[in-house]
Amino acid sequence: MADGQALTASLDLLAERIGDPTEDVYARLFARYPELEALFSMDTDGGVRGSMLSQAFDCLMDLAEGPGVMAETVIRSERANHDTYDVPAGMFEVFFEIIHDVTKRAAGSDWSPLMEAAWASVLADASRLSQPLPA
Numbered sequence: 001m002a003d004g005q006a007l008t009a010s011l012d013l014l015a016e017r018i019g020d021p022t023e024d025v026y027a028r029l030f031a032r033y034p035e036l037e038a039l040f041s042m043d044t045d046g047g048v049r050g051s052m053l054s055q056a057f058d059c060l061m062d063l064a065e066g067p068g069v070m071a072e073t074v075i076r077s078e079r080a081n082h083d084t085y086d087v088p089a090g091m092f093e094v095f096f097e098i099i100h101d102v103t104k105r106a107a108g109s110d111w112s113p114l115m116e117a118a119w120a121s122v123l124a125d126a127s128r129l130s131q132p133l134p135a
């Protein structure tokens with residue numbers, strides 16, 4: 001619950017200060033993993049990148065507000081789908097971390113310990129859900 005409020009507050013700061021963070025998120029992703037850019041070559045209008053990011057935000061909010069059933073379903077099924085897009089293991093964690101970094105940078109001096117704690121909690125959950133299920 002507290003996580004939900006703190007996460008929302010941080011995302012409000014992001015929206016106020018940056019507006020649409022899509023460009024920044026993907027620029028950071030492709031700077032760290034240039035080989036991933038080619039996977040989006042069919043996404044000529046940016047629609048896939050936009051809806052991917054929006055799903056990721058929805059998952060983070062669902063994890064913060066609880067109970068996280070939607071996030072669990074989406075992350076697990078998308079992780080399986082992304083195997084077929086040749087997205088390597090570990091990249092979901094990177095994507096969620098980049099969203100954290102962009103949000104923290106936008107919040108600047110208004111970033112709070114409560115926000116840090118909320119993000120640490122949802123990133124840990126998102127990372128756990130991004131692992132393959134034991135056979």
Ligand code: HEM
Nearest residue numbers: 036039040048051052055056059075078085087091092095
């Ligand atoms: C670095 C991490 C990721 C990479 C490289 C990646 C890559 C891709 C690619 C290449 C596609 C297009 C597939 C195609 O249509 O052929 C795609 C679609 C999609 N991805 Fe990701 N993905 C990542 C993380 C995530 C995460 C964390 C989520 C959600 C929690 C997500 C949700 C989606 C969704 C919903 C689509 C379909 C979007 C649409 O067609 O409207 N992805 N992703």
